[in-house]
Amino acid sequence: MAEISRSALVMHSAQAMYDLVNDVASYPQFMDGCAGVEIFEHNDHSMLARLDLKKAGVQISFVTRNSLDAPHQIEMQLQDGPFKMFKGLWLFKPLADNACKVSLHLEFEFSRTGLGLAGSTLFAGVANNLVDSLCQRADKILLESNND
Template identity: 40%
Template sequence: MFDLVTDVDDYPKFLPWCGGIEIRHRDDTSMEARIDINFKGIKQHFATRNSMERPTRIDMEFADGPFRKFTGFWRFTPLRADACKIEFALHYEFTSILLEKIIGPVFNHIANTFVESFVKRANQRYGQS
C-alpha cells in the first residue's frame, strides 16, 4: 500500500477528481508534488511536502494552495504478508471563509473517500486479500 500511495503519477487513473500531477521533487525519503483538482466544476490545486519512511509512514505538510493549515499522515501496519492496517488523517483550514464555502464541500468529499479509493485501486492492481 505504501508504494501505491507514493505512486502519485498514477492518481489521475483512479481518483476521479484528480486533474493532473506535477512532481516537484522526489527521492527515497521525501517528495513534493502538486495535485490538480477538477471535480464538479471546481478547479483548484494544492501541493504537499511529504517525508516518507518506507514501508510504514508518510507525513504530509502544506507547500502551497488554498490552505492556511494542512497536515496529514498515512500509517501502514503489517497484519499479514498480503495485508496491512491503514491509518489516514488529514487536518486543514482554508485561507478564507469564501474558499471554505466554495471548495470545502468538494475537498471534504475527497478527504472522506481517499482511503476507500486507494483500497479499491489496490484490489484492482494486486487482487483482493
Template identity: 40%
Template sequence: KAGISKTFTTSNELIPGQAIMMNLVDGPFKTLRGGWIFTALDEQACKVELKLEFEFSSKMIEMAFGKIFNELTSNMVNAFTKRAKQVYECYEY
C-alpha cells in the same frame, strides 16, 4: 464545480513500511498535513488510513471548497483501494 478551481502542492516523505507523510507547500489552506498510515496486522496484511488535518485560509474558501475537499479525500481512499486490489490480486496468501 461552478467554474472555479483551486490547486495545492504538498511535500511528501516516504517512511518505508510505515507511512507517506505530507505537508502543505502552497495552496488555499492555512494548514494541511497528514498522510497515509500503514499499520501491520500480520505478515501479509496491514491497515491503511488516510489522516488529514486541514484548515482553509478563509471562511469564503471553506464555504466554497469544504464539501468538495471532503469528497476528494473519499475519492483518494477509493482510488487507493482499487489500485491495491489490481496490484495484489495476483498474490495468493
C-alpha cells in the same frame, strides 16, 4: 478546522499499500476529482508534488512536501495552496505478511473565505473517497498481478 480520519483493513502487505499511496503520479487514473499531478522532486525520503482537484466547477491546487518512511508512513506538509493550515498522515500497520491496516488522517482549514465552503466540500469529498479508491486500486492491480 476540518479533520478527516479514514482507515481500512486490506489483504495486501504494508509495503504494497505504501507503494500505491506513494505513486502520486497515478492518482488521476483512479481518484475521482483529481484532475492532475506534477511531481517536482522525488527521492527515497521525500516528495514535493502538486495535486490539482476539480469537481462541480470548483478547482483547488496545492503543493505538499511528503516525508517518506517506507513502508510505515507518509507525512504531508503544505508548501503552497489555498489552505491556512494543512497536514496529513498516512499510516501502514502490518497485520500479517499480506495484510495491513491503512489509515489516513487529515487536518485542514482554507485561508480564503470565498473558497471555504465549496473548497471544503470538494476536498472533504475527495479525501473521504481516497482510502476506498486506493483499496479498490490495490485489489485490481495487486490481485491481477498475482494471477499472472
